[in-house]
Amino acid sequence: MKGYYKEDPWSIIEEGFDPGMQEASESIFSLGNGRMGQRANFEEQYSGESLQGTYLAGVYYPDKTRVGWWKNGYPEYFAKVLNAPNWIGIDVEIDGKMLDLHTCELKEFRRELNMRQGYLERSFTVVVNEKILNISVRRFLSMKRDEIGAIRYGIKSWDYTGPLAFTPYIDGNVVNRDSNYDEQFWEMEKTGATEGSGYLVAKTRKSGFVTCMTMGHELHLNQKNVDAGAKVIEKPDYVANRIESRVKSGDEIVFYKYASVLSSMNQHPSVIVEEGEKLLRSAMETGFDLLFKEHSDAWESNWAHSDIVIQGDTAAQQGIRFNIFQLKQTYTGKDDRLNIGPKGFTGEKYGGSTYWDTEAYMIPFYLSTATPDVSRNLLIYRYKHLEMAIKNGEKLGFHDGAALYPMVTMNGEECHNEWEITFEEIHRNGAIAYAIYNYIRYSGDRDYLAEYGLEVLLGISRFWQQRISWAEEKGKYVILGVTGPNEYENNVNNNWYTNKIASWTLKYTLEALAYVKETHPSAYDQIILRAGFKLEEETVAWKEILDRLHFPYHQELGVFLQQDGFMDKEQVMAADLDPAERPINQRWSWDRILRSCFIKQADVLQGIYLFEDEYDQETIKRNFEFYEPRTVHESSLSPCVHSILASRIGMEEKAYEMYLRTSRLDLDDYNNEVDEGLHITSMGGTWMSLVYGFGGMKVKEGLLEFNPFLPSSWKALSFTILYRGSILKVNINKKQVSIENPGSEDLDLLLCGSMAHLRAGGSVVADL
Numbered sequence: 038m039k040g041y042y043k044e045d046p047w048s049i050i051e052e053g054f055d056p057g058m059q060e061a062s063e064s065i066f067s068l069g070n071g072r073m074g075q076r077a078n079f080e081e082q083y084s085g086e087s088l089q090g091t092y093l094a095g096v097y098y099p100d101k102t103r104v105g106w107w108k109n110g111y112p113e114y115f116a117k118v119l120n121a122p123n124w125i126g127i128d129v130e131i132d133g134k135m136l137d138l139h140t141c142e143l144k145e146f147r148r149e150l151n152m153r154q155g156y157l158e159r160s161f162t163v164v165v166n167e168k169i170l171n172i173s174v175r176r177f178l179s180m181k182r183d184e185i186g187a188i189r190y191g192i193k194s195w196d197y198t199g200p201l202a203f204t205p206y207i208d209g210n211v212v213n214r215d216s217n218y219d220e221q222f223w224e225m226e227k228t229g230a231t232e233g234s235g236y237l238v239a240k241t242r243k244s245g246f247v248t249c250m251t252m253g254h255e256l257h258l259n260q261k262n263v264d265a266g267a268k269v270i271e272k273p274d275y276v277a278n279r280i281e282s283r284v285k286s287g288d289e290i291v292f293y294k295y296a297s298v299l300s301s302m303n304q305h306p307s308v309i310v311e312e313g314e315k316l317l318r319s320a321m322e323t324g325f326d327l328l329f330k331e332h333s334d335a336w337e338s339n340w341a342h343s344d345i346v347i348q349g350d351t352a353a354q355q356g357i358r359f360n361i362f363q364l365k366q367t368y369t370g371k372d373d374r375l376n377i378g379p380k381g382f383t384g385e386k387y388g389g390s391t392y393w394d395t396e397a398y399m400i401p402f403y404l405s406t407a408t409p410d411v412s413r414n415l416l417i418y419r420y421k422h423l424e425m426a427i428k429n430g431e432k433l434g435f436h437d438g439a440a441l442y443p444m445v446t447m448n449g450e451e452c453h454n455e456w457e458i459t460f461e462e463i464h465r466n467g468a469i470a471y472a473i474y475n476y477i478r479y480s481g482d483r484d485y486l487a488e489y490g491l492e493v494l495l496g497i498s499r500f501w502q503q504r505i506s507w508a509e510e511k512g513k514y515v516i517l518g519v520t521g522p523n524e525y526e527n528n529v530n531n532n533w534y535t536n537k538i539a540s541w542t543l544k545y546t547l548e549a550l551a552y553v554k555e556t557h558p559s560a561y562d563q564i565i566l567r568a569g570f571k572l573e574e575e576t577v578a579w580k581e582i583l584d585r586l587h588f589p590y591h592q593e594l595g596v597f598l599q600q601d602g603f604m605d606k607e608q609v610m611a612a613d614l615d616p617a618e619r620p621i622n623q624r625w626s627w628d629r630i631l632r633s634c635f636i637k638q639a640d641v642l643q644g645i646y647l648f649e650d651e652y653d654q655e656t657i658k659r660n661f662e663f664y665e666p667r668t669v670h671e672s673s674l675s676p677c678v679h680s681i682l683a684s685r686i687g688m689e690e691k692a693y694e695m696y697l698r699t700s701r702l703d704l705d706d707y708n709n710e711v712d713e714g715l716h717i718t719s720m721g722g723t724w725m726s727l728v729y730g731f732g733g734m735k736v737k738e739g740l741l742e743f744n745p746f747l748p749s750s751w752k753a754l755s756f757t758i759l760y761r762g763s764i765l766k767v768n769i770n771k772k773q774v775s776i777e778n779p780g781s782e783d784l785d786l787l788l789c790g791s792m793a794h795l796r797a798g799g800s801v802v803a804d805l
């Protein structure tokens with residue numbers, strides 16, 4: 038579908054309506070505000086293919102697990118982000134006919150996602166009984182008041198004179214397409230309506246989350262507010278107002294719908310209706326235009342410290358802004374109970390729960406584009422799940438405080454149920470430890486270790502110690518039966534990446550213990566006591582593992598081996614695959630995939646990316662040149678890591694190719710699945726490939742470093758990052774890089790290999 042959406046630096050634009058693309062566009066044009074999200078479903082009825090999606094942050098349904106053959110250790114349920122009651126609906130009747138873009142005569146159609154101001158707009162022309170009407174609809178979910186959404190539905194009649202009716206409604210009769218047993222996830226609690234307003238309260242079955250949605254409306258005819266009266270329609274799962282009006286040729290009628298969307302995550306169920314109505318009233322008093330102004334101002338300040346400007350390449354510019362926009366509207370970092378699902382608020386797939394994606398791909402983005410509390414909240418989310426991670430470990434036979442964080446979770450409990458992932462893809466535990474290190478390295482907040490970090494590290498390290506076993510013949514410690522990040526191999530022994538992240542965690546935990554003991558002795562004593570940590574015994578065992586853990590390596594090739602048996606596989610290259618057979622996960626049997634050497638996503642290269650400073654350029658290059666040709670990038674998380682490493686070793690074209698692939702993954706639908714929702718978590722990777730890759734940014738021993746280059750087709754690249762209280766503006770052109778420091782603190786940094794002192798209010802420049 039490359040080229041379907043128009044290239045534009047600030048907007049995604051669809052011109053002309055293709056019903057076959059509707060579900061894809063519903064994903065692409067999604068809106069969110071951290072508290073709720075909405076696919077780009079139409080307000081008026083639509084009888085074509087559509088995936089209705091309204092999502093509330095943190096509200097889930099424990100859908101009973103469905104598997105063919107039960108295995109001990111499987112979780113009972115999969116927590117799904119559920120499709121919530123529909124608050125956007127407005128039926129529109131023109132001359133007694135229901136407006137439906139699937140069946141009506143449509144003349145023109147344009148849909149725009151304006152990323153600068155955060156709104157969705159559709160404009161189209163319909164012909165009803167040979168008369169022409171122009172319709173324009175704008176919708177936004179307020180970033181300022183995150184429980185408010187507003188819609189302006191404008192109709193201009195060219196030559197139509199006759200009746201027009203609007204029926205705004207809230208509909209609780211909604212389902213999830215991915216429901217395991219076709220169950221209804223919501224139970225209706227109550228509805229209420231007056232002329233001009235209505236509400237619906239619903240409760241999730243089993244998990245007991247309550248939502249209250251309220252609505253109100255206003256009608257303007259030729260810019261004058263009119264009271265057309267409303268007929269109330271109330272059913273147990275539906276509430277509506279029907280407003281009948283008339284227009285004549287040349288008239289312009291504007292219908293405003295306001296809604297408040299609350300959930301028991303933030304409001305007590307006993308007052309939820311009252312609170313919802315209060316918020317609605319206040320929004321209506323403010324009015325659409327002012328609400329929009331507040332909202333777009335919030336976007337403006339968001340962009341002020343997260344925008345990236347690319348000159349000379351509109352496709353790349355649009356790609357990065359689309360990624361940043363989606364990330365910022367998915368997670369705002371205000372609430373440590375929330376996290377970022379792989380699809381964010383744009384679809385049902387993956388259950389909307391938390392994966393290792395957050396620690397590996399999202400934290401870097403939020404570290405540099407938001408204040409440290411935002412990433413800290415993501416870490417605290419895991420801290421709060423420590424007890425559950427220990428229980429999860431116990432369920433699988435581990436003991437004494439060994440924590441295995443879930444592969445997929447909503448509230449700390451494991452949801453995933455494929456043995457090769459649930460039980461074997463344990464590298465996820467390491468990503469959680471690494472994120473603590475990464476946060477501290479970037480923010481300088483070392484107290485975090487004493488407050489929260491060390492306890493999590495102890496739990497994870499204890500898990501590694503118990504999961505690692507001694508191989509007598511090898512005379513080495515080994516990790517057997519795992520799945521690495523490359524999910525196209527299961528149950529392998531000594532996945533290099535898993536062994537690497539496990540040993541790194543043990544080493545870092547030893548350092549963290551020493552640091553907290555020295556700097557926060559009383560917190561240290563409490564942590565040791567609480568965890569029942571047998572200092573001498575446990576740390577000696579860790580050191581022993583560190584000395585003798587096995588890392589598969591191929592002497593002749595000089596590369597780290599993905600796993601012990603990797604070279605037993607037939608070595609063929611992805612480029613030799615028949616394009617008709619790709620993606621292989623949609624064409625090949627699973628058995629064939631498992632036996633092939635094809636790699637789904639960065640695996641050894643993921644480890645080299647995380648621990649880059651341990652390897653010289655030659656080692657990175659050898660491993661990259663070995664693994665990249667075998668990688669099919671069938672996970673959205675893959676191209677970004679390859680792009681960063683290609684940047685490091687001077688393979689600029691490859692870095693650029695991989696950058697385009699990650700940044701336009703959804704806009705160009707590389708993986709042929711955007712209709713299911715966007716790849717939100719890989720968007721953090723896109724940002725990394727630009728800032729860490731092209732920008733060459735790193736933090737090493739508390740020192741910020743830039744070593745940039747500019748892709749040959751670009752004229753300039755600039756980005757802004759937040760670093761330890763400073764806002765830095767980095768501008769790269771073909772010849773030079775300059776860094777401005779508009780803040781009030783001086784900063785030392787390493788620029789293109791030389792130390793530079795960046796004065797407050799000043800800038801530094803280096804030649805490329």
Ligand code: BGC
Nearest residue numbers: 379392393394524672674718
């Ligand atoms: C990837 C995982 C990832 C998950 C969610 C899978 O396809 O292989 O690494 O955590 O998607 O994004």
